[in-house]
Structure formats: structure tokens, C-alpha cells
Amino acid sequence: MVKILLNGARGRMGQAIQAIAAAEEVEIVAAIDMGDDPVPGLKECEVAIDFSFHEATAPLAKLCAEYGKPLVIGTTGHTPEEKEAVAEYTAQIPMVWAGNFSTGVNLLFYLVGKAAKILGREYHPELIEMHHCHKKDAPSGTAEHLLEIIRAARGLTPEQEMHGRKGLVGERPDDEIGVHALRGGDVVGDHTVMFAGPGERIELTHKASDRRIFAQGALRAAHWVVGKPIGLYRIEDVLGLRD
Ligand SMILES: NC(=O)C1=CN([C@@H]2O[C@H](COP(=O)(O)OP(=O)(O)OC[C@H]3O[C@@H](n4cnc5c(N)ncnc54)[C@H](OP(=O)(O)O)[C@@H]3O)[C@@H](O)[C@H]2O)C=CC1
Numbered sequence: 255m256v257k258i259l260l261n262g263a264r265g266r267m268g269q270a271i272q273a274i275a276a277a278e279e280v281e282i283v284a285a286i287d288m289g290d291d292p293v294p295g296l297k298e299c300e301v302a303i304d305f306s307f308h309e310a311t312a313p314l315a316k317l318c319a320e321y322g323k324p325l326v327i328g329t330t331g332h333t334p335e336e337k338e339a340v341a342e343y344t345a346q347i348p349m350v351w352a353g354n355f356s357t358g359v360n361l362l363f364y365l366v367g368k369a370a371k372i373l374g375r376e377y378h379p380e381l382i383e384m385h386h387c388h389k390k391d392a393p394s395g396t397a398e399h400l401l402e403i404i405r406a407a408r409g410l411t412p413e414q415e416m417h418g419r420k421g422l423v424g425e426r427p428d429d430e431i432g433v434h435a436l437r438g439g440d441v442v443g444d445h446t447v448m449f450a451g452p453g454e455r456i457e458l459t460h461k462a463s464d465r466r467i468f469a470q471g472a473l474r475a476a477h478w479v480v481g482k483p484i485g486l487y488r489i490e491d492v493l494g495l496r497d
């Protein structure tokens with residue numbers, strides 16, 4: 255059993271984690287949300303898990319550093335300043351930080367990287383993601399990581415991303431990544447990267463149908479990170495997928 259503090263406990267992911275905790279050999283010693291004091295739970299836990307809201311992550315990371323507790327972050331939508339603030343604490347505690355804890359999406363990351371490298375510039379990447387109507391950030395954290403992967407493979411910059419198209423946008427250049435965030439209904443999380451080339455197109459898709467996959471990944475990360483050296487880890491480290 256590993257003892258966890260869960261931040262964002264009343265939310266969709268908080269509920270999904272609580273539903274499987276016992277089966278995954280996790281004891282939730284503190285289930286907190288906005289307005290709750292994390293300190294008593296932090297003192298008792300072995301690791302904290304954050305699935306809450308972008309503004310909440312850096313303050314929690316600061317407290318984890320103060321009490322010497324590892325942190326697993328699933329929350330997305332951080333501003334560049336918030337990301338920087340959180341990253342500072344990776345010099346004080348072990349941290350696993352991932353925009354998507356599913357095994358399937360991590361395979362998608364790998365396949366998209368390979369495809370972006372193998373296919374030439376004339377195979378145009380377009381990224382489409384769809385989530386439920388309650389999601390507050392766009393594009394998704396998963397989409398942001400897919401964009402990083404495509405940019406790295408193709409030598410592109412964030413300025414070469416085109417988020418949605420409207421009006422006289424002109425012809426699509428080769429060195430562009432189209433990004434389209436769809437919202438509606440109760441979609442758990444779909445991500446497609448399309449490479450549209452001359453005479454053919456390749457589509458790589460992952461569709462999540464149950465939040466359990468994210469919850470299982472996050473709890474696996476919580477078990478894994480306890481006792482690890484200080485530093486920043488990704489889900490690839492937890493899954494042993496790092497090249
Ligand atoms: N990495 C991954 O694999 C996944 C990541 N996510 C991400 O996890 C996050 C949560 O998603 P989801 O559960 O669907 O969202 P919800 O909106 O359902 O839940 C968020 C929870 O966080 C609480 N909360 C809001 N602000 C704060 C705060 N300042 N301090 C502490 N708690 C706060 C909310 O409380 P209240 O209701 O009182 O506002 C609520 O209980 C999102 O960023 C989402 O993108 C989601 C799925 C998978």
C-alpha cells in the first residue's frame with residue numbers, strides 16, 4: 255500500500271482514482287479540493303497526486319518540496335509562467351509530470367514521432383482533439399505534447415502552428431501544423447494526428463473511453479516515484495519506454 259494525498263478529489267479524475275485506489279494498492283489519506291488545507295494530509299502521505307486546476311499545481315508543488323514529498327501531476331492547461339514555477343521544485347523532490355497517463359497515448363506519442371520523421375514535408379500534419387464539454391483548457395495537454403513531438407521531428411517552431419482556420423488564410427505551407435480542438439458531450443478524450451500527403455493520408459488515432467486508464471497510469475506513477483532520486487520524470491520513465 256502507498257499512502258497518497260489526492261488534490262482535485264471531487265472532480266472527474268479524482269472520482270476515477272478513488273474508484274480504483276484499493277484495487278491498485280493505494281490508501282488515500284487525504285482527499286482535498288479548493289479551500290481545503292493540504293498540510294495535514296501532506297504530513298501523512300508518501301506521495302501527492304494532482305488532478306485539479308492549473309492554478310493549484312505550483313502552490314501544491316511548493317508544499318511538497320517543503321515537506322519532502324514526491325508529486326505526480328496530471329493537471330493540464332498551465333501557463334508558461336506556471337510551468338516554470340512548477341519545474342523549479344524538480345530540484346527538490348522527485349516529480350512525475352504527464353499530460354496523459356494512458357499507455358495507449360504514450361504509444362501514440364512514439365508512433366507520431368516516427369511518422370513525422372519518416373514522412374517528408376509534403377505529408378502535412380493536422381492534429382485534431384475532442385473532449386467533453388466541461389474541459390476548460392485547449393488544446394489539451396496531450397495535444398500540446400504531440401505538437402512538441404511533431405515540432406522536434408520536423409524542426410518547426412510554435413509560430414508555425416495554425417490553431418483553427420477561418421477567412422482568407424491562404425494556401426497551406428508544408429511547414430505548418432494545423433491544430434483543431436473540438437468540445438462537446440461526454441467525450442473522454444480523442445486525439446488524431448493526420449499526415450495528409452500527395453495521393454494518400456495516414457491517420458494515427460487514440461480514443462479514450464474510460465477515465466480508468468488515466469487513473470491507473472497515475473497510481474502506477476505514484477507507486478513508482480516513491481523513493482526515486484530528486485528530479486523530473488515522465489510517464490515514459492514509469493512505463494520503461496524511454497529510448
Ligand atoms: N494527465 C492525464 O492523464 C489527465 C489529465 N486530466 C487533467 O486533470 C485536470 C482535472 O480534470 P477533471 O477531473 O476532468 O476536472 P474536474 O473539473 O472534474 O475536477 C477538478 C477538481 O479540482 C478541483 N479544483 C479546482 N481548482 C482547485 C484548486 N485551486 N485547488 C484544489 N482543487 C481545485 C475542483 O474542485 P471544485 O469542483 O470545487 O472546483 C475539482 O474537484 C484537468 O487539468 C485535466 O485536463 C484529465 C484526465 C487525464
Ligand SMILES: O=C(O)C1=N[C@H](C(=O)O)C[C@H](O)C1
Binds near residue numbers: 353385389395442
Ligand atoms: O480534461 C480531460 O478530460 C483530459 N485531459 C488531458 C489532456 O488535456 O490531454 C488528458 C485526456 O485527454 C483527458
